[in-house]
Amino acid sequence: DSGVTQTPKHLITATGQRVTLRCSPRSGDLSVYWYQQSLDQGLQFLIQYYNGEERAKGNILERFSAQQFPDLHSELNLSSLELGDSALYFCASSVESGPYGYTFGSGTRLTVV
Amino acid sequence: EDQVTQSPEALRLQEGESSSLNCSYTVSGLRGLFWYRQDPGKGPEFLFTLYSAGEEKEKERLKATLTKKESFLHITAPKPEDSATYLCAVLSHQGGSEKLVFGKGTKLTVNP
Numbered sequence: 001d002s003g004v005t006q007t008p009k010h011l012i013t014a015t016g017q018r019v020t021l022r023c024s025p026r027s028g029d030l031s032v033y034w035y036q037q038s039l040d041q042g043l044q045f046l047i048q049y050y051n052g053e054e055r056a057k058g059n060i061l062e063r064f065s066a067q068q069f070p071d072l073h074s075e076l077n078l079s080s081l082e083l084g085d086s087a088l089y090f091c092a093s094s095v096e097s098g099p100y101g102y103t104f105g106s107g108t109r110l111t112v113v
Numbered sequence: 114e115d116q117v118t119q120s121p122e123a124l125r126l127q128e129g130e131s132s133s134l135n136c137s138y139t140v141s142g143l144r145g146l147f148w149y150r151q152d153p154g155k156g157p158e159f160l161f162t163l164y165s166a167g168e169e170k171e172k173e174r175l176k177a178t179l180t181k182k183e184s185f186l187h188i189t190a191p192k193p194e195d196s197a198t199y200l201c202a203v204l205s206h207q208g209g210s211e212k213l214v215f216g217k218g219t220k221l222t223v224n225p
Binding site for chain 1: 145147149154155156157158159162200202208210211212213214215216217218
């Protein structure tokens with residue numbers, strides 16, 4: 001157990017639907033990062049939050065949004081889902097921004113049918 | 114744009130057959146290079162951070178080294194349990210923010 005908790009582990013939904021993925025960071029970590037992993041693209045950075053504020057944005061689609069709450073847990077919202085959104089979504093956390101190793105959760109496998 | 118390229122994409126070894134994985138990178142101002150191990154269906158597990166050329170780190174059968182343009186992950190006398198995908202990442206600083214940029218990984222299979 002890495003200390004980063006992601007729920008749900010698996011999610012199957014239809015095209016056009018909206019889902020919410022949840023992440024609880026490791027105790028004491030202020031930064032939360034979201035990554036998408038598909039077979040052909042590898043790990044792609046989506047977005048980072050630090051202590052409740054958006055800190056960095058990557059290749060995140062406009063249909064996707066995220067937030068970090070006062071208790072530091074984070075949610076990634078995916079809407080108007082398409083078949084191509086099927087992937088593993090990982091959350092990672094670190095103490096703060098900078099040259100520190102991230103601790104990853106076990107991921108949410110999203111399947112859009 | 115900062116980039117990480119890993120080679121080979123896949124590597125098959127016999128148990129005990131030592132080898133190296135390569136990670137070449139282009140980044141404006143390296144602040145850290147990271148190695149992770151990922152098992153199927155699981156999240157990446159942190160292995161090493163290297164900060165400057167010439168630095169080396171070891172953990173059991175794994176040794177990571179860093180030059181100005183690439184990093185190597187040396188695997189000495191591997192065992193079947195070392196089978197996994199090994200990911201390399203660099204800390205990229207762009208637009209006032211930082212993020213880890215990952216390579217696509219090397220899938221290592223160690224046969225008994």
